[in-house]
Amino acid sequence: MAVRPAYKQLAQLAMLAKKRAHAPYSHFRVGAALLTSENEVYTGCNIEISTYALTVCAERTAIFKAISEGRTKFKAIAVVSDDPGYTPPCGACRQVLMDLAGNIDFVMVNGRGATKVLKLKSLLPHAFGQKNLERTKKRHH
Numbered sequence: 001m002a003v004r005p006a007y008k009q010l011a012q013l014a015m016l017a018k019k020r021a022h023a024p025y026s027h028f029r030v031g032a033a034l035l036t037s038e039n040e041v042y043t044g045c046n047i048e049i050s051t052y053a054l055t056v057c058a059e060r061t062a063i064f065k066a067i068s069e070g071r072t073k074f075k076a077i078a079v080v081s082d083d084p085g086y087t088p089p090c091g092a093c094r095q096v097l098m099d100l101a102g103n104i105d106f107v108m109v110n111g112r113g114a115t116k117v118l119k120l121k122s123l124l125p126h127a128f129g130q131k132n133l134e135r136t137k138k139r140h141h
């Protein structure tokens, strides 16, 4: 029987990453920790910009760091904020994670450090993806 990996350590690394959040506008601080297939961890925090729309979420900071360092295979991402409850990812991050990491485990961490694990696919059913682009390419050639 497959054993679900322990995500407690990943959650703790997300909590540490949250300390580096740059959130002077919303004051909503978020930390993320992305686990690669080789059990390395890339962390991220949200980074807010004065023209608010340029803000980057913690999840995207983490995955862009990992991709830019040559990592391409992932197992899970843990996310935590100062909200005592669980923090679900925004729609933009769901798409970015699905494209770049696939159907990984999304580990929501609450203020007590408790975790709730959801498959990314359950957070983004019927996702748009590269496969959709490929189908139209075939038709036009």
Ligand code: THU
Pocket: 023, 026, 028, 029, 030, 045, 046, 047, 048, 055, 056, 057, 058, 059, 079, 087, 088, 089, 090, 093
């Ligand atoms: N935010 C994240 O970094 N990740 C999430 O999963 C939810 C939202 C950030 C974006 C913005 O800096 C702040 O939280 C409030 O939306």
